[in-house]
Amino acid sequence: MTANPIVAVEGLNKWYGEFHVLRDIDLEVGRGERIVICGPSGSGKSTLIRCMNALEEFQEGKIVVDGIELGPNLRRVDEVRREVGMVFQSFNLFPHLTVLENCTLAPIWVRHIPKKDAEAAAMKYLERVRIPDKANKYPGQISGGQQQRVAIARALTMNPKIMLFDEPTSALDPEMVKEVLDTMVDLAKEGMTMLVVTHEMGFAKEVANRVVFMDAGQIIEANTPANFFANPQHARTKLFLGQILR
Amino acid sequence: MSELAEPFVRTALAPERRAPISTTGFVGFVRTRLLNTPTNALLSIIGILLLWFTIVPTVKFLLFDAVWQGSDRTACLAENAGHTVGACWPFVQAKFTQFVYGFYPEPERWRVNLTFALAAVLLLPLLIPKVPAKVPNALLLFLAFPVVAFFLLHGGGLGGFAVGWTADALSNLILSIGDAGAKLTSLGLTAHPLAALPLKWLGDVVVILGTAALYLVFPLVWLKQQIQASGQPVWADFAATAVIVSLGLFVLNGAFRNGWRALVLSLAVFAGIGIVIAVMGLDRGGLPVVDTRLWGGLLVTLVVSVTGIVASMPVGIALALGRRSTIPLVRMFSVGFIEFWRGVPLITVLFFATYMLPLFLPGNFTVDGLVRVLIGIALFAGAYNAEVIRGGLQALPRGQTEAAKALGLSHWKTTGLVVMPQALRHVIPGLVNSFIALFKDTSLVSIVALFDLLGSLRASFADPVWATPTTLFTGFAFTGIIYFVFCFAMSRYSLFVERRLNVHQRS
Numbered sequence: 001m002t003a004n005p006i007v008a009v010e011g012l013n014k015w016y017g018e019f020h021v022l023r024d025i026d027l028e029v030g031r032g033e034r035i036v037i038c039g040p041s042g043s044g045k046s047t048l049i050r051c052m053n054a055l056e057e058f059q060e061g062k063i064v065v066d067g068i069e070l071g072p073n074l075r076r077v078d079e080v081r082r083e084v085g086m087v088f089q090s091f092n093l094f095p096h097l098t099v100l101e102n103c104t105l106a107p108i109w110v111r112h113i114p115k116k117d118a119e120a121a122a123m124k125y126l127e128r129v130r131i132p133d134k135a136n137k138y139p140g141q142i143s144g145g146q147q148q149r150v151a152i153a154r155a156l157t158m159n160p161k162i163m164l165f166d167e168p169t170s171a172l173d174p175e176m177v178k179e180v181l182d183t184m185v186d187l188a189k190e191g192m193t194m195l196v197v198t199h200e201m202g203f204a205k206e207v208a209n210r211v212v213f214m215d216a217g218q219i220i221e222a223n224t225p226a227n228f229f230a231n232p233q234h235a236r237t238k239l240f241l242g243q244i245l246r
Numbered sequence: 247m248s249e250l251a252e253p254f255v256r257t258a259l260a261p262e263r264r265a266p267i268s269t270t271g272f273v274g275f276v277r278t279r280l281l282n283t284p285t286n287a288l289l290s291i292i293g294i295l296l297l298w299f300t301i302v303p304t305v306k307f308l309l310f311d312a313v314w315q316g317s318d319r320t321a322c323l324a325e326n327a328g329h330t331v332g333a334c335w336p337f338v339q340a341k342f343t344q345f346v347y348g349f350y351p352e353p354e355r356w357r358v359n360l361t362f363a364l365a366a367v368l369l370l371p372l373l374i375p376k377v378p379a380k381v382p383n384a385l386l387l388f389l390a391f392p393v394v395a396f397f398l399l400h401g402g403g404l405g406g407f408a409v410g411w412t413a414d415a416l417s418n419l420i421l422s423i424g425d426a427g428a429k430l431t432s433l434g435l436t437a438h439p440l441a442a443l444p445l446k447w448l449g450d451v452v453v454i455l456g457t458a459a460l461y462l463v464f465p466l467v468w469l470k471q472q473i474q475a476s477g478q479p480v481w482a483d484f485a486a487t488a489v490i491v492s493l494g495l496f497v498l499n500g501a502f503r504n505g506w507r508a509l510v511l512s513l514a515v516f517a518g519i520g521i522v523i524a525v526m527g528l529d530r531g532g533l534p535v536v537d538t539r540l541w542g543g544l545l546v547t548l549v550v551s552v553t554g555i556v557a558s559m560p561v562g563i564a565l566a567l568g569r570r571s572t573i574p575l576v577r578m579f580s581v582g583f584i585e586f587w588r589g590v591p592l593i594t595v596l597f598f599a600t601y602m603l604p605l606f607l608p609g610n611f612t613v614d615g616l617v618r619v620l621i622g623i624a625l626f627a628g629a630y631n632a633e634v635i636r637g638g639l640q641a642l643p644r645g646q647t648e649a650a651k652a653l654g655l656s657h658w659k660t661t662g663l664v665v666m667p668q669a670l671r672h673v674i675p676g677l678v679n680s681f682i683a684l685f686k687d688t689s690l691v692s693i694v695a696l697f698d699l700l701g702s703l704r705a706s707f708a709d710p711v712w713a714t715p716t717t718l719f720t721g722f723a724f725t726g727i728i729y730f731v732f733c734f735a736m737s738r739y740s741l742f743v744e745r746r747l748n749v750h751q752r753s
Contacts, residue, residue: 055648081654092649096667096747105663106653151649158653 006031006066006162006193007052013060014047014217021047022058023217029162034194036204036225039214040240045197048214049164052195053084066161082110085155089167091147093139093154099126100135103154110158118157125153129183145176149183156187163187165196199244205229213237307332308723322714333720334712341706345725348542348697357398357533358545364391364398365552373739375746388556394522399541399549403532404523406473407483409490413463413470420459427452480529488516538616542697544728549616550623550688550698555681557624562631567661569636580632587629592690595622600694619691627684634676638669671747678740682733699725 005028012025021044029035037045050056052063054070054077063070068079093102103122107113113121126132129149134142139150148168155163165184169177181203188194188207198204204211204225211228213221213236221228221237229245232238280290311332313322320326322334338345347355368387371377397403431449434442473482492512499508523529541549568580587595599622600615613621642665650660670677692701703721706712 053652055652078654078656081652084652086649086652088645088649088652090643090645092643092645094646094649094664094668096671106655109659109663110654154653 004031005029005064006033007195008064009048009052009061010063011061012048012051012058012063014044014051014056014058021217022051025061025217025219027212027219027222029193029195030209032191032193033209034188034192034207035196035210035212036208037195037197037212037214038199038201038204038240039220043214044217045214046166049086049166049195049197052162052164053081053086055086082158083160084162084164085158085160086164087148087151087155087166087168089171091139091144091151091171093147093151095139098136098138099131099142099150102139102150103157106154107157122153122157125156126150128156128186129153130179143176144172145179148172148176148180152180152183152187162193162195165194165198167197167199169198169200201229201245213240215240307719309333318711319714319717322712322716331714331716333723334714334716335720337706337712337714337717337720338724340712341703341709341721344543344706345699345702346544348545348702349540350536350542350545351540354401354534354536357401357536361395361398362548364394390518390522392553394526397526397528397532399536399545400538401533401535403528403530404480406470406479408487409466409473409483410470410479413466416463417460417467420456420463423459424453424456427454427456478529480523484516484520484523488513488520492516538614539695541616543702544699546616546691546696546698546701547685547688550620550691550696551685553620554623554627554684554688557620558627558631558680558684561624561628562635563666565628565632566635566639569632570639584629584632587626588633590626592623592626592687593693595626596690596694598622615694616696619694619696623684623688627680630680631677634673634680635669637676638671638673639665641672642668671744674740674744674747678736682736685733685736686729699728 007027007029009025009027012022013020014022025048027048037048039045047056051058051070052065065080066083068076068083070076070080093099094105097105100119100122103125104115104118107118107121108115123132123135126135129152131142131146131149131153134146134150139147142150152163152168168184169180172180177200181200184194184196184203185207194207196203196208208225210222211225212219213228213234215236221232221234223233228237229241232241279286281287309332311330312335313327313331313333314335316322316334316336317340318336321336322331324331343352343355347358350358365387368383368391372380372383372387377383427449429449430452431446434444434446434449469486470483473479473486476482492509495512496506496509526532565580565584568576569584571577571580596619599618603613603618646664646668647660650664655663689698689700691698692704697705703725707718707721
């Protein structure tokens, strides 16, 4: 597949107790590649990307992220997390810190960057997601779309090589989906490697290099967006697309 | 049902108008809230009557019928005052110093006042959000002040400093290990033949280990002996400690590259400690010792409650985290500890600490009675706080820790920077609840022969000079007011803090 993958997942298997959530997942992500992962709820798509920054452990297989190998025992967790940024469905901003403090917490405490430099850098990222004017507000004082953009900026402050998005727009009001998607499109245009769990098929068509469809813990189909939407192969994919594209 | 609704587009916005007069203002309030229905009118009347029957006699007792001047009981007797006598305030005036200081010797009472003043000077800026330098202020209050307060209130001086203490503690520990080894060996000589040999070997090994360890700490012990031999043991030891610690910090923080800041900071702290030692004359024996048995009154109440409140917080946080730990041993210890202290009444704890603990401790090893009570109360309150804090931890969504971890924060940084600040904010009402309860529970120390505010009051009742029919009521009213002022202040301040910290939850 890809010559020099930045993420390589091999033979990944994961169980929650007796429940087999991820089955024999093999996936390679090239540098700068943008992959959209979709599928019905409970298909294991969130669990898969959460495994990639060691928020979940797994029982079998291995994940190599930029040369750092994550085995079942999750030893090199800290190194991997420094390479990978993550954006959550429910934003998960720290409500007791201002927007700016949210964005400087990790640079100051993990990278040991002086406070002034960290703030300057954070302001740069806040400008990039177009909300520098909210820097001194608390997360509770800004809208959901703004919160999610802050969450993106917060992840970017750690200079990740890969960005994971776990349904970034599904907790948002319809009016705010666009501003977050626009931010993600900008990010994609700058060449960031992105893995996005989403049902925004418009986004998939616009920026994805590949669409991966999952069901029951397995990858059912993976293809370029054009082929995936125009010419789905697997019966389950056809059913899924029939349900969501009306 | 209506007809099909006509299309509607608003053309003019409805203007804002004043509320009807009958619902605002005092008259409106009375009309709409107090007298709007017959039941409410009845309840209002009963309420007003209740207030009348409680507040009027109280004010009458405390102010109008009160006796304000006098030098003994005769002033507070109805036949001398010429009217029914309420509160006998001269009694409080006469006993006021006893209520505040207990039996603290009179010439030394300035030390208590100075401690109170120091505490106020350090505490007030910390309580006012606008005053800067919170971190050094908090360090001074929570680390430096307790030590200074100890030497101020208790008196006494230093015989050495950290080098001496460390050398003593280590060599005592090692000597007791060697001792245990020797005992095992001798036990091996008399024990059953089967057990004899392993016991002897074990004993020999322990003795050898102890001897080896003794050689390891020999440089330290030698240094201590040199220091003791010098004319100024305290200052020599102090200088040695300052040099060792400062150099250690200098090297740990990156030596010649960027260790200078740590070096300067450490030297400044030692300079501060040195000044305190010099000013208080700790190297020359310090202030005259006032035994804690002589302490009393408000002094004891404040010392016990403040120490209890401050010390119970770290205990509570540690236990709350321990109870949620993934390490089974830590979790079991925390659960056991919390359940034990919560299952035992405070009176039992105090009794145990005061009267039974000395029986279990080795003969020459004694801890001051007040200190034992302080430790008991801190652990007791800590167990309660732990459960309150655990409630806050559980209220936190899992996404918060996940987000922190995804940013690369370690477990402890996640706990300290993201989890704890939020959890503690959630539980301010619960924590202040237990602080207030603790403040009032300190009056229980009077059953272990410590005379706190209430204890001093009851002791003062025994004075025949002031035996009048209303002395008892006056005394309890006075102490009640003092307790109320402190508890009410804590309560209001916590509300203020809550509102300030929850700024982010208002939009």
